[in-house]
Every structure is written in C-alpha cells, then in structure tokens.
Amino acid sequence: MTGGGNGVEATGAELHDLFREVFALQAALAGIMDAVHAETGLSTSKHRIVRALDREEGATAPRLATLMGVSRQFVQTVCNAMGEEGLVVFRNNPQHRRSKLIFLTDRGKRTFRESRRRENEVIARSMPRIEAEKALTAGRVRAAIRGRLPSPDRRPGKSV
DSSP states (O other): OTTTTTSSOOHHHHHHHHHHHHHHHHHHHHHHHHHHHHHHOOOHHHHHHHHHHHHSSBHHHHHHHHHHHHHHHHHHHHHHHHHHHSSEEEEEETEEEEEEEOOOOOOHHHHHHHHHHHHHHHHHHHHHHOOOHHHHHHHHHHHHHHHHHHHHHHHTTTTO
8 A cells, every 4th residue: 555644545446455355354254253153152143143132122133134234034034043042032013013123132142242252352362463553543444434335224226
C-alpha cells in the first residue's frame, strides 16, 4: 500500500488487496473457530445464532437471517436443533401468528459465555505477539469499511 498513514485515501487496488487479506484471514480463522466451537459443544452455526440472540433476544428466524446474511431456513433448522438441546425456546409472537420469537435459555446463555471464554483463551495463546494498538487499529479500519457498505437490509437491488 502506498498511503503509509499520511492521510491519503486508499486506492481501489489497495483496498482490493486488503479485502483479499481479509478473505484469506477469514478462511484460516474459520477452521480454528470450528475446532474451538466444537470443544464447547456449539457448532459454528449454532455459535453464530447464539451470538446474534445474545445481542437481539426475542428475534424471529427471518430477523436473525437478515442480521446474519443467511437464509431463514438455515436459521430455522439450526434453531430447531438448539431448541431440542435446551439452548433456545420458542414463544408466541404477538405481532405474527406463525413466526415465533426465539429466546436463549439460561443454559444457552451459560453455554455462550463458556464458549466465548474458551475462544478468548485459544486466541490469546495462538497469537501472543500481536500488539494491542495494532489489533485495535485493524478492528477500527474493518469497522470503517463495513460502515460504508450497504447493510443487509439495503443490498443493491433490494427495495426497502
């Protein structure tokens, strides 16, 4: 990259290089996180839904699907399995006859907290030499890029 912190905007090519690095990092981390999640009893797909419900409890499957950028069917299938495991419970939705509200159970909340704790331990052991400020800066750059992209509710070609 040629910008070098001098306030010059990144070029399309520089951003494209960054995006390729992000995709490569995501692929490498996905395998690691699958293993960590399996250790805690939550598959990655269950972990993603539990994380979303931790932020927006009482959501419907369509709402979770929108937030996560996946299909409603995927969310419903995973939530049904989690319901059988006692991690979530379905309740009637006063605003919709068929679309139930999904809530984490106490067991689901405990499982999520334990999963996050173990994730953080594995990450800290795996990458002990990453400087805190560099990690924070990388996170801020990623958030700035994501903030300039259309949200799942405003995808190109999708009416609002």
